[in-house]
Amino acid sequence: MLSRTAENLYWLARYVERAEYLARTIDATLRATALPSAYVGKSNEWESAIYTAGVADGFFGKHEQADERSVVDYLAFATDNPSSIRNCIEIARLNSRSVRTALTVEMWDTINGAWIELQQVWVNAPRTRDNLSRFLRFVQETSLRFDGSAYRTMLRNDAYWFSRLGLHLERADNTARILDVKYHMLLPEDEHIGGPLDYYQWTSILRSVSALTAYHWVYRETLKPWLIADLLILNNSLPRSLASCYDNLVRNLDQIGVAYGRQGPAQRHARGVRNRLEHSKMDDIFQHGLHEFIEELIADNSRLGDIIAKQYLI
Amino acid sequence: MAVAFDEMNQPDGSLRQAYQELSLWLNDTPPDALEYRRKEAELLFRRIGITFAVYGEAEAQERLIPFDVIPRIISARDWAVLEAGLKQRVKALNLFLSDIYHGRDILRAGTIPEDLIYQNPVFRPEMNGQDVPHDIYVHIAGIDIVRVDPEKFYVLEDNARTPSGVSYMLENREIMMRLFPDLFARHRVAPVENYTDELLAALRSVAPATASAEPNIALLTPGIYNSAYYEHSFLADKLGIELVEGRDLLVRDEQVFMRTTEGLKRVDVIYRRLDDDFLDPLAFRPDSMLGVPGLMTAYTAGNVTLANAVGTGISDDKAVYSYMPEIVKFYLDEEPILNNVPTYRCRQADDLKYVLDNLHDLVVKEVHGSGGYGMLIGPSATKEMIASFRDRLKAQPDNFIAQPTLALSTCPIATEQGLAPRHVDLRPFVLTGREHTTIVPGGLTRVALKEGSLVVNSSQGGGTKDTWVLDE
Numbered sequence: 001m002l003s004r005t006a007e008n009l010y011w012l013a014r015y016v017e018r019a020e021y022l023a024r025t026i027d028a029t030l031r032a033t034a035l036p037s038a039y040v041g042k043s044n045e046w047e048s049a050i051y052t053a054g055v056a057d058g059f060f061g062k063h064e065q066a067d068e069r070s071v072v073d074y075l076a077f078a079t080d081n082p083s084s085i086r087n088c089i090e091i092a093r094l095n096s097r098s099v100r101t102a103l104t105v106e107m108w109d110t111i112n113g114a115w116i117e118l119q120q121v122w123v124n125a126p127r128t129r130d131n132l133s134r135f136l137r138f139v140q141e142t143s144l145r146f147d148g149s150a151y152r153t154m155l156r157n158d159a160y161w162f163s164r165l166g167l168h169l170e171r172a173d174n175t176a177r178i179l180d181v182k183y184h185m186l187l188p189e190d191e192h193i194g195g196p197l198d199y200y201q202w203t204s205i206l207r208s209v210s211a212l213t214a215y216h217w218v219y220r221e222t223l224k225p226w227l228i229a230d231l232l233i234l235n236n237s238l239p240r241s242l243a244s245c246y247d248n249l250v251r252n253l254d255q256i257g258v259a260y261g262r263q264g265p266a267q268r269h270a271r272g273v274r275n276r277l278e279h280s281k282m283d284d285i286f287q288h289g290l291h292e293f294i295e296e297l298i299a300d301n302s303r304l305g306d307i308i309a310k311q312y313l314i
Numbered sequence: 315m316a317v318a319f320d321e322m323n324q325p326d327g328s329l330r331q332a333y334q335e336l337s338l339w340l341n342d343t344p345p346d347a348l349e350y351r352r353k354e355a356e357l358l359f360r361r362i363g364i365t366f367a368v369y370g371e372a373e374a375q376e377r378l379i380p381f382d383v384i385p386r387i388i389s390a391r392d393w394a395v396l397e398a399g400l401k402q403r404v405k406a407l408n409l410f411l412s413d414i415y416h417g418r419d420i421l422r423a424g425t426i427p428e429d430l431i432y433q434n435p436v437f438r439p440e441m442n443g444q445d446v447p448h449d450i451y452v453h454i455a456g457i458d459i460v461r462v463d464p465e466k467f468y469v470l471e472d473n474a475r476t477p478s479g480v481s482y483m484l485e486n487r488e489i490m491m492r493l494f495p496d497l498f499a500r501h502r503v504a505p506v507e508n509y510t511d512e513l514l515a516a517l518r519s520v521a522p523a524t525a526s527a528e529p530n531i532a533l534l535t536p537g538i539y540n541s542a543y544y545e546h547s548f549l550a551d552k553l554g555i556e557l558v559e560g561r562d563l564l565v566r567d568e569q570v571f572m573r574t575t576e577g578l579k580r581v582d583v584i585y586r587r588l589d590d591d592f593l594d595p596l597a598f599r600p601d602s603m604l605g606v607p608g609l610m611t612a613y614t615a616g617n618v619t620l621a622n623a624v625g626t627g628i629s630d631d632k633a634v635y636s637y638m639p640e641i642v643k644f645y646l647d648e649e650p651i652l653n654n655v656p657t658y659r660c661r662q663a664d665d666l667k668y669v670l671d672n673l674h675d676l677v678v679k680e681v682h683g684s685g686g687y688g689m690l691i692g693p694s695a696t697k698e699m700i701a702s703f704r705d706r707l708k709a710q711p712d713n714f715i716a717q718p719t720l721a722l723s724t725c726p727i728a729t730e731q732g733l734a735p736r737h738v739d740l741r742p743f744v745l746t747g748r749e750h751t752t753i754v755p756g757g758l759t760r761v762a763l764k765e766g767s768l769v770v771n772s773s774q775g776g777g778t779k780d781t782w783v784l785d786e
Binding site for chain 1: 361538550556559562572575
């Protein structure tokens with residue numbers, strides 16, 4: 001397969017996943033800020049949304065203050081934010097056009113249809129709360145449909161595996177980033193059973209990775225910060241957990257390795273991270289420092305991205 | 315201008331044979347059903363993503379070519395004439411190119427003036443003495459045909475470089491079959507869907523002698539911003555070959571490779587949809603980012619076949635066009651089956667004088683122009699347009715040819731007011747491989763949607779139709 005095709009498929013999946021993650025972030029932030037301040041404290045939720053999206057430099061280069069208006073616009077629609085939802089969809093479509101022949105009709109339909117709807121409906125729609133929440137649902141549905149189309153219609157060959165790599169690496173990156181910004185909420189240190197303030201912060205974290213219901217199914221407990229950390233980092237039954245992302249990264253890289261009859265640094269690196277996650281316990285992680293652990297994972301994600309690019313995409 | 319020949323109706327109002335069944339069907343079909351189908355077709359086109367870009371229009375970067383649902387029907391008898399004429403013409407084009415880049419008998423015989431070749435910017439001295447596999451230069455030709463009366467087809471243009479439009483021939487048919495199954499059931503329409511198989515066979519047959527038994531073929535596109543990108547990806551998909559851009563290829567040891575996830579892979583045949591100028595920045599335009607540095611060294615070493623060959627522009631150049639009847643006679647010793655449109659060569663003093671005196675009646679074209687740009691349509695031009703064109707013509711007469719305004723034949727299209735005749739042309743696609751030359755029965759019919767308009771180019775408001783050749 002052409003390296004450029006693999007690269008396009010990989011980034012296509014990344015951009016679609018990123019768009020969904022941004023939509024979830026905005027959605028969770030909207031909910032949090034709709035609560036009376038007694039429940040959420042004085043922390044600026046919009047500012048933290050900017051940080052979890054990883055676009056703080058770009059944003060504060062343009063805006064002094066992070067408030068609903070400026071953040072929603074920047075994350076959802078701004079053309080000068082390279083990873084706004086709008087740009088994600090635009091780039092996803094450009095990528096799709098470049099690799100039309102590697103996509104199934106269903107995948108192309110999803111991306112092309114979303115792009116047309118974006119142009120015709122959303123770009124110029126009045127910026128009301130109503131429209132925003134419909135827009136966010138549209139983005140999430142696009143991602144679900146794209147992912148579902150890929151899963152149900154693609155041949156299981158390198159095209160599929162590279163697209164899965166993009167998806168899972170992007171997910172790992174997003175989950176790690178939200179943990180990086182919110183890790184202090186998850187520290188068990190002072191052992192205080194969370195007041196309403198923490199409780200809503202925690203639900204907000206879970207909501208942004210669509211794991212609120214999952215939490216209750218897995219732990220059958222009220223929200224405990226260390227369990228939330230456990231769920232997002234180590235529990236491989238949650239699709240957005242880091243452990244699950246790395247399981248999938250290893251599996252797809254292995255498939256590629258088998259098909260091509262050779263393995264390389266990407267397979268080794270992914271396996272290394274997966275093993276570390278597999279053998280970690282939450283207690284040890286807290287002991288050695290949650291933040292350090294997460295920072296290391298962020299660095300690992302970015303290193304894996306570089307290695308995959310070098311080994312296959314250029 | 316004379317009354318145009320209508321392909322459906324005779325002057326006395328009766329139907330021509332090929333359109334009998336269609337007319338019966340139309341009588342049974344309410345007009346709003348046609349409009350409904352048209353909308354459905356548009357939706358399908360939009361969803362499949364069949365769009366084209368219009369250069370210079372930032373707003374409408376991707377537009378649909380309007381599609382008319384009434385098929386254009388060609389009888390088996392007419393097609394037989396066309397087919398023979400097209401084969402003859404393309405055979406002559408290939409012989410001409412081989413001669414021009416080798417012995418140049420035709421120049422020595424004085425049939426064509428030497429400076430018309432040597433001073434022509436599309437003549438490629440790099441190809442002098444260069445052999446190409448099986449002496450085939452034009453593997454894919456799109457010959458533009460117009461009809462002016464029951465007996466006469468004219469060749470309007472020979473497109474021997476990177477002709478486009480075949481995807482519309484194929485997709486129009488797919489969509490028509492989906493929308494009007496009952497109409498198809500009432501006709502015997504010759505299929506066109508084997509075009510891509512024929513194309514693949516032709517490309518395989520011209521692989522270099524050094525290629526493996528399973529030659530690796532790729533389609534080279536300028537990229538997603540090219541106006542015909544959809545077609546490139548469509549064809550690559552149907553052919554089952556990689557769609558590559560210049561940056562996917564590299565040349566090493568005079569061989570072409572593509573970058574794949576498993577390392578470099580040798581490429582044997584390139585169906586290129588990139589003009590000569592952009593192919594290789596080391597050989598042609600140094601500023602081209604679209605091509606492959608060193609491609610020409612691999613090509614001249616004979617390690618890769620380019621389809622079409624480099625330098626075919628000299629055969630479809632509009633100034634050379636006017637000599638096509640002589641070219642056919644020179645190489646084949648036959649009378650041309652298809653006529654040329656009478657053409658005035660502005661490079662010749664008496665022709666130029668006639669053209670200047672009759673600008674308001676003529677169509678004047680730039681010798682190297684294409685796509686309907688840079689031309690003057692005398693009868694519909696304003697005085698100012700004619701005056702300014704006159705100046706350009708006087709300044710560079712060599713740059714222009716002129717032709718009488720032809721009364722292009724008309725076919726019915728569906729309008730909101732019912733059926734109405736519009737002018738059409740036809741571009742059949744001629745494939746030449748080692749063994750034989752094939753033409754799938756059909757082609758791209760372009761139609762000028764505006765009443766009375768003669769400009770069928772899609773960049774200027776033209777549409778397309780499905781083209782049926784009846785298999786009687």
